Amino acid sequence: MTPRRKRLAIAAGVLLALAAATALVLNAFRSNLVxxxxxxxxxxxxxxxxxPFRLxxxxxxxSVQREGxxxxxxxxxxxxxxxxxxxxLLPDLFKEGKGVVAQGALGPDGVFVAREVLAKHDENYMPPEAAEALKRAQAQAPQAAPTLVENGR
Incomplete structure (x- = not known):
């Protein structure tokens, strides 16, 4: 093998390894994205x-019902x-009327099955996405809040 072909083989190997590493990182990132x-x-x-997604x-x-x-x-x-x-166990700051973010998946019956529940940590904080969503919802015409189950989904 000539020196030129050796350099080409090494360069091709490095590029192949870099492409494989990039593919693995992107796959891991995509599967962990919520x-x-x-x-x-x-x-x-x-x-x-x-x-899974965050609600x-x-x-x-x-609305809070506890059974053990x-x-x-x-x-x-x-x-x-x-x-x-x-x-x-729920966080100590979990209360009715307060902000919450739950991570989990939507079940076939329309009930969100959470595997993690996060509550806001003080009176001034709410996740930016939740605060923006609440502002948008309040800006629209007020109406009764039907549940997902009542809508037949």
């Missing part, structure tokens, strides 16, 4: 059906509502 959706977007069918909004007052470590509550953006089921 998007944020509001109850209105979930009701409109914009949320993925087979992949954000306010915990509707009077199983908790059910409703997340609303003042326009639409999504029922949530969670098994585990």
């Amino acid at each position: 998007f944020f959706f509001t109850p209105t977007q979930v009701a409109a069918g914009e949320a993925p059906q087979q992949r 954000g909004g306010l915990v509707r007052a009077g 470590v199983q908790i059910r509550f409703i997340v609303t953006d003042t326009q639409r509502e999504v029922p949530v089921a969670y098994t585990g």
Whole structure:
């Protein structure tokens, strides 16, 4: 093998290894990417059906039901509502009427099954996506907030 062909083979090997590493990194990034959706977007069918995502909004007052470590509550953006089921311990700051972000997946019955629940950490903070979604929902005409299950989804 001539020196020129050796250099070409080494360069091709390096490029192949770089392409493989890039493909692995992009695949890992894509599989771990979790998007944020509001109850209105979930009701409109914009949320993925087979992949986990984050659901954000306010915990509707009077909606929290506890049975041991199983908790059910409703997340609303003042326009639409999504029922949530969670098994585990909730954060200390989790309260009705306060901001919440739940990560999980939408079940076939329309109930969002959360594997993680995050609550805001002080009176001034709400995730930017949730704050923007609530502003948009409040700017539209006020109407009753039907749940996702009531809409037949």
